[in-house]
Amino acid sequence: MxxxxxxxxxxxxxxxxxxxxxxxxxxxxxxxxxxxxxxxxxxxxxxEGKEGLLETLVTTYFEGYIAELENEFELREYKDAKECLQGMVSAVLNYQHENRTIARLVYREISLDTTFIREVMTTYLTKEKYYLKTVLEKGMEDREFRKVNPSFIIIQLKALLSMPYLHPQYLTEVLYIMPQETYFLEQYNGELTAWIRTMLYEQREPKKQVYVRLTRK
The missing domain is CATH 1.10.10.60 (Homeodomain-like)
Incomplete structure (x- = not known):
């Protein structure tokens, strides 16, 4: 064995x-x-051949990916939506970083339209959408997030999460970091945190300053 x-x-x-x-x-x-x-x-x-080998790689990768999301999603009873979403993003970033050679391969291959890839989209990625959408809607309901279209946010977030492995050269040009660098996780996680705040957090109106005119008696 x-x-x-x-x-x-x-x-x-x-x-x-x-x-x-x-x-x-x-x-x-x-x-x-x-x-x-x-x-x-x-x-x-x-x-069962080269195709079966690719299917094993993709399936194993997404099983681990979804498990990371599920672990954070199950903690939503004890966290607010902001903490839960940030935890999910951090968990995915860590998982991708630890499996970066497979992540690069998987993200490239799922861009192709095949029967197998459509099956993957229907199973694992549908679960991912459910977890993210649920947390986003909870955040809006609890007034932690401003009202947004969850689908648009998910699409943008997915693009940012896969960016380091689909377009590493572009990431280097913009942020001057590479996925294999030791400080990549901390820096890129900070970038995504800033993006989440910009896109989702309620914008508070600045306090109006009150000017008091003093007069002599």
């Missing part, structure tokens, strides 16, 4: 490296086997 687990791990590591470097279509099963130092038949045995 240990040997089988190590073999599967070597295949997955090799696939992630090659898919990122050459793309899914540009990578052959034989190249994966050679890099993983396994027999080609092992890929068919464990993953």
């Amino acid at each position: 240990v040997a089988q687990a190590k073999t599967k791990e070597r295949i997955i590591d090799a696939a992630v490296s090659l898919f990122n470097a050459k793309g899914f279509d540009g990578t052959s099963v034989r190249e994966i086997a050679t890099k993983a130092k396994v027999n080609v038949a092992n890929i068919s045995y464990y993953f």
Whole structure:
């Protein structure tokens, strides 16, 4: 069992490296086997081919991703909406950072319109939308957030969360940071916190100054 687990791990590591470097279509099963130092038949045995290997990578990634969101979502009974949303964002950023090579691959592949990707969108990403929408609506109901269209906020937030892995060069040009840098999490989390405040927090009207005219008696 240990040997089988190590073999599967070597295949997955090799696939992630090659898919990122050459793309899914540009990578052959034989190249994966050679890099993983396994027999080609092992890929068919464990993953039913290259397509099954990609499905395993995407599914495993999103299972962990949704688990992070669920953990924070379940704490909404004990936190206000602001804390809950920030906790969800921080959890996702940490998860992506820890799995950044797979994150880069997954976000690129789900941009393609395939039957498998549509199934992923229907399951995992539908759950994600539910969690985020519920917290946003609670925040608006409790007057923590101003009235906004939750769908627009979710679309923008998703774009910001995936930006470091889909467009790292652009992130470098704008914020001068890269996902692999040690201080990336702290700095980018700060950027998203500022964005959330700008988009969602109630804008308070500045207090009007009252001028009192003093007169001599």
